[in-house]
Amino acid sequence: MQTHHAPMHDDAASDTDAFGKPAEMSIPPDLHDMRHLRLKALLLTVWVVFSFGTSYFARDLQALVPGWPAAYWMAAQGAVLMFLLIIVVYCVAMDYFERQQARDQARQEAAAPAASSTPADFHA
Template identity: 55%
Template sequence: MDDGGPTERHDKRVLALKAGLLAAWALVAFGVPWFARDLQFSVLGWPFSYWFVAQGALLAFIAIVVVHAWAMGRLAPEDAVVDDGA
């Protein structure tokens, strides 16, 4: 009986989704702060680069989680096992 352990083979669509979201995470986590230093004006006394990275990254990470949940919800019904209660 297959218990879905760590040796379970994953669908290529799921792996592509994870790879794409990981790339988006890396871009937000490392790429955006690197280039945000060039934004040299202030908003309410704080540098705009601070607001851009601090608030924008948080919103981007939330968006990544929402996209992952939505996409997995669409992929999961195709692979779901029906339990008839027996």
């Protein structure tokens, strides 16, 4: 039985090697620096604590607000809202990291030509 292959797009052609196999994509090493790893660890910890903490302490949460199913709402709706908040925090932090990296790279590029130019280069 033959399978139907989707036509290749222009950008998909560059992602394959000479034999048509998908090329392995590697993540640049600068994306693995300690700031990113700490951010991921912190956000995953917040997610675990909030997701499992509300379930574990459901009775204690219920005692805080008698007559209203606070534990249910915190577990059902609050966990989803917290997850969305974690996504927003991650996006904002990554945008900040990328801007900071671009700024540092621009400073290095601006400093490199200034350091390499000598007074002899400016003679007419």
